Amino acid sequence: MKSRVYLDYNATALLRVEARDAMISAMDVVGNPSSVHSEGRAAKAIVEKARAQVAAALGAEGADIVFTSGATEAAALACIGRKLDGAAIEHDAVMAWVSDGLVVDGAGHVTVTHPEGSALQQANSETGVVQDLPQGLAVSDMTQAFGKLPFAFNWSGAQMALISAHKLGGPKGVGALVMKRGTDLAAQIRGGGQEMGRRSGTENVIGIAGFGAAAEAAARDLDAGIWDRVEKLRNILEIAIEAGAKETILVGKSARRLPNTSCLATPGWKGETQVMQMDLAGFAISAGSACSSGKVRASRVLTAMGYDEAVAASAIRVSLGPATTEDEVLRFAETWLEKYHRHRARAA
Template identity: 75%
Template sequence: MRSRIYLDWNATAPLRPEARAAMASAMDLVGNPSSVHAEGRAAKALMERARAQVTAALGAEGADVVFVSGATEAAALACAGRGLLCAEVEHEAVSAWCHSSLPVDGDGRVRVDDPARTALQMANSETGILQDLPEGLAVSDLTQAFGKVPFAFNWLGCAMGFVSAHKIGGPKGVGALVIRRGLDLEARLKGGGQEMGRRAGTENLIGIAGFGAAAEAAARDLAAGAWESVLQLRNILELSLCEDGKGTISVGKAARRLPNTLCLVTPGWKGETQVMQMDLAGFAVSAGSACSSGKVRASRVLRAMGLDETSAASALRVSIGPGVTEAEVMRFAEAWLRARDRHRARAA
């Protein structure tokens, strides 16, 4: 039995052995992918193999897959300076470049009237709520959905979408922007003209190799039904934590969600307090997006969905993945329920 139990897969997934092996192999290549000698060609071939793996996993054949440092850079490249609209439920990497004016209903669904001027996530990292992407959408954040739910970029009708390797068991520090072929996009990083002129700078060959291997493995797991088993565990956990009539809310329960994500709100029990208590008990969970961790504030996602300040500050996110067992989630449920009972006793 593992001494600690990791239940924060939406922040980052554990590194896949396939990615680790691919990265170790790439470390032995000395060449720069832009060099024309044999060593450079070998590095280029490895990078293009990884690009093909990511392209296939995304269902993006015929589109341009541009390697970047991660979803945050991809969001900036796709959104900056375009005057796009978004909702408050978007990740801050997107909302930083857009006008956050689109309405959100109580189930976290966003109304889009002008898709060509809109950035819209497929799945929310905090709640797991899935959006229906309208045809002609300008940009979609596919980061949390990639590898967890079936989709193909070519079916979505988006002009651009982006993903990050570490959400699917690849390395941190590498991601991709997918651009519909023929779409003009000015580079933000200029210099050597790498990545089809969209992103200058010597490519992170080791990270890209790991990304490609992780993408291929993630697609294989999804096709094999690994996330259906995860969904069953999530539902068992949800039932254990929310069906005792003691005031804990499962956010988005009535909406379509990622199969692995559970957002719990227990009004008055601060999310960061829960995270610390669970950490001491041996469980890694989150109070929201990992990019916002350490900031003691109410979730703007939950506020946009209509929750009050106290409730929005009382959220806990549990996100699981393949390999997590029923015994482990039940150990968490027992520890969390004990902590909640202690909190209620002190508050009484």
């Protein structure tokens, strides 16, 4: 029996060995990072090492990094109390706090006219389409781009950024809000004054240790050209799909995209049906953002790009990772095309 193939890295990446090792080591450190004794200082040192690792990997040296429970909490911390415009392609964690006032074109690009009052993702989780961030942008969701694209927060033009550990091979349940020094921020979780008074509560030392190690390893992979190899595999996949399924739309193909992401829309073939069929065949993919799983609805992202309901409801996302092999990609394409031709035969 062939092993399962995981092609849902944009939902969560495989845990890196470096992150696992860092977390196991941190488990043996007993102190509270707010305590002044030796044990407390040892725990604090783990947190500060991870802060430095994340800053270096993100190109955010000199910025303030506030550890949170994930990018969703970071989005709330950044956006609450601010009047911000966003686009309908933003992740739900951001859309919950912004007005849908920015225009999206058919390629997935967003026009920003007032950066200081806008939130804009750097890369879309469903289509992989990458945005150019304007100078002075209030908030950028860098969750999907971090570790996959070469960039630096300090040069990005954004005042604040959201990031998450599990998207780049760290543990689930830890993320961060990154801010340029001097950015005003009102704490939402108050109490002990941890994280420079911006996010109270004893730090998740174990998770933070894993985040730092994963960020450092992800930066090494990026420098080594790992994602160039992944992009070649994505292109192999898309060529095979295009050759065998002429009606399938490769969403965002004309735009700059994340190197690992393919959004495939086949009108008349429900995305959730494809996900279930491929799961039974041994492949893990998705029909959109993982945070929307279980919700049977057309992709809001594709609808915002101008696609009709039939196309938007048929989209699936295939997202590759550093561990993906060419054999896995070809196996997926072959299996998916078999399902596609059966669907066409039934619909005829």
